Amino acid sequence: MRSFIVAVATAALVIGTTASAKDVLTGPVKTHIGPVELQGGYPSTKSVSKLYDELDFQRATQAYIWATPLVAMEALRSANTSDWGVDYNDVGLVDGYTTPVVSALTGNNTTIYAAVFTDLERDGPVVIDSPVGVYGVIDDFWQRPVVEVGPFGPDKGKGGKFLLLPPGYDGPVPDGYLAAKSKTNQTMFIGRAFVKDGDTKSAVDTLARIKVYPLSKAERPPETRVVRAGDRPLNSIAPKGFGYWQLLSDALDKEPVEERDRFFHAMLKPLGIEKGKPFKPDDRQKKILTEAADVGFLMAQTLSMAPRLENASSYPGTHWEWVLTLDPSQEAPGYTQLDERTDYTFEAITIAEGMIKQIPGAGSQYMSAAKDKSGTWLDGGRVYTLHVPADVPAKEFWAVTVYDVMTRSMIKTGIMKAGVSSHDKLKANADGSVDVHFGPKPPKDDVNWIRTIPGRGWFAYFRWYGPTEKFFDKTWTLPDIVASK
Known part of the structure; x- marks a missing residue:
C-alpha cells in the first residue's frame, strides 16, 4: 500500500510539474505591460529590461505617495527661504x-x-x-x-x-x-x-x-x-514631474532613516535616490521618475479627493468629508496609516492632536467637499449654493474657503477673494441662515459670493472655530453644495 501511495504521489508531481513547466516555457506571457518574451522559461534579455523598468516605475509611484508629507514640508521650507x-x-x-x-x-x-x-x-x-x-x-x-x-x-x-x-x-x-x-x-x-x-x-x-x-x-x-x-x-506647492524627486532627495539626505521606512529607501536606491549620495539619475531613471511622478500625483489626488476610507464621511448621505482621517501619530493597530496620511497631506499641511480632540468650545474642526449633491465634481464654470443653517455651532466663528483642485491653494481670481466667514458682513435670510454662492459671475447681491474659474475644478473647506456640543452630536448638520439648474 505504501509503495502504491508513493507511486501515485510521484506521478501527480510529475504531471503537475510538466503542466506548469509547459505553461511557463511557452511564452510570451500576456501582461498589462504587454507580452513578456521567455527563453526556456527565463525572461529574454529584452524582457529583463522591460520588467526592471516596470518594477522601478511601480516602486516610484508608491514612493511618491509615501513621500507626500515629507516633500510637502520640504517644499514649504524651501519656498520660505527662496521667496x-x-x-x-x-x-x-x-x-x-x-x-x-x-x-x-x-x-x-x-x-x-x-x-x-x-x-x-x-x-x-x-x-x-x-x-x-x-x-x-x-x-x-x-x-x-x-x-x-x-x-x-x-x-x-x-x-x-x-x-x-x-x-x-x-x-x-x-x-x-x-x-x-x-x-x-x-x-x-x-x-x-x-x-x-x-x-x-x-x-x-x-x-x-x-x-x-x-x-x-x-x-x-x-x-x-x-x-x-x-x-x-x-509658492510652496511641491513641483510636478521630475522636480518632486529632487525635493525628496534633499529632504531624505537631511533626515535619519527610520525603521518603518527602510523598504522605501531600498526601492528608491535603484532610481538614484540614496541618503548620503548625490542625486544624479541617468536618462532611464529620469524618464521613469518623471512618468511615475505624474501617475503618483493622480493616485495621491484620488486617495485625497475620493477617499475609500471607512471614516472619511462626516455627514452620511452628503459629500462632506473629514479633512483629517488619520491619528496624529500616523499609526493604527497593525499598520502605519499610509492612505490616511496621504488623504490629508496631499491637500493640507501640519497635524495636531487638537484637531481630533472633541472638546466643546475649544480648538477647531474642518470638513471638505469636492462634489455637489448629485455626486458630480465641483466645476468652476457652474453656479452653486451652500445653504448654511442658522446657529452654526461655532463659539468663535465659522468660515468657508474655496481651493483650486490642482494647487490645493486658495483659488486665484481677479478679485483675489477665496472665501467668506461669519466675521464678514454677510446677508442673512429671515431665519438667520446664510446662502453662500459660488460661480464665475456675481449674483445680484455678491456679498455672499465666491468667484470660481471656468474649466478648473475646486473644492471647499468649512471650518468651525470653537465647535460647540451641537457640532459633535450632529444635531446641527451642513447640507450638500447644490448646483443651479
Whole structure:
C-alpha cells in the first residue's frame, strides 16, 4: 500500500510539474505591460529590461505617495527661504490675513500665521519661546506632532520655553523648559493668533514676540529675526514631474532613516535616490521618475479627493468629508496609516492632536467637499449654493474657503477673494441662515459670493472655530453644495 501511495504521489508531481513547466516555457506571457518574451522559461534579455523598468516605475509611484508629507514640508521650507528669505530659526510672519498670492496647501484666510523652521542636526537642541496668545503645533518633517503649543499643549495656553531635542539626544535637559524630542532633524512650528474685534495688529504683534535660539546660546540669546511677508507672493506647492524627486532627495539626505521606512529607501536606491549620495539619475531613471511622478500625483489626488476610507464621511448621505482621517501619530493597530496620511497631506499641511480632540468650545474642526449633491465634481464654470443653517455651532466663528483642485491653494481670481466667514458682513435670510454662492459671475447681491474659474475644478473647506456640543452630536448638520439648474 505504501509503495502504491508513493507511486501515485510521484506521478501527480510529475504531471503537475510538466503542466506548469509547459505553461511557463511557452511564452510570451500576456501582461498589462504587454507580452513578456521567455527563453526556456527565463525572461529574454529584452524582457529583463522591460520588467526592471516596470518594477522601478511601480516602486516610484508608491514612493511618491509615501513621500507626500515629507516633500510637502520640504517644499514649504524651501519656498520660505527662496521667496521670503526665511532661514532656520527665523520667524516667518504673515502680517495680515493670508490671501491667494500665497500658494500653500489649503492656506487659511481667517487667522494670522507665523512659521519657524529648525535644523536640530546643525544647532543641537533649540529653544522656541512662545508667548501667551499663540496657538499651534510643532511637527517633525513627516508631519507628526512633536508638541502642541497653546491650550492643548503643556504650556496650557500660558506660553513657555519649548526645548526641541534632536533624534537620539541623550544629553542633559535643564530645568525651566518644556522638552520634546523630534524624530527628524528638521521641524516646523506653525503658530497662529486669533483676531479679536478686528484688531489684526495685536495678533501680528503677539506672533512677532516668538523667540528662537539654540540652547547652547541660552545664556545670551541672539535676537530673533522676524521676517514679515507683507503682500509678497509665495509658492510652496511641491513641483510636478521630475522636480518632486529632487525635493525628496534633499529632504531624505537631511533626515535619519527610520525603521518603518527602510523598504522605501531600498526601492528608491535603484532610481538614484540614496541618503548620503548625490542625486544624479541617468536618462532611464529620469524618464521613469518623471512618468511615475505624474501617475503618483493622480493616485495621491484620488486617495485625497475620493477617499475609500471607512471614516472619511462626516455627514452620511452628503459629500462632506473629514479633512483629517488619520491619528496624529500616523499609526493604527497593525499598520502605519499610509492612505490616511496621504488623504490629508496631499491637500493640507501640519497635524495636531487638537484637531481630533472633541472638546466643546475649544480648538477647531474642518470638513471638505469636492462634489455637489448629485455626486458630480465641483466645476468652476457652474453656479452653486451652500445653504448654511442658522446657529452654526461655532463659539468663535465659522468660515468657508474655496481651493483650486490642482494647487490645493486658495483659488486665484481677479478679485483675489477665496472665501467668506461669519466675521464678514454677510446677508442673512429671515431665519438667520446664510446662502453662500459660488460661480464665475456675481449674483445680484455678491456679498455672499465666491468667484470660481471656468474649466478648473475646486473644492471647499468649512471650518468651525470653537465647535460647540451641537457640532459633535450632529444635531446641527451642513447640507450638500447644490448646483443651479
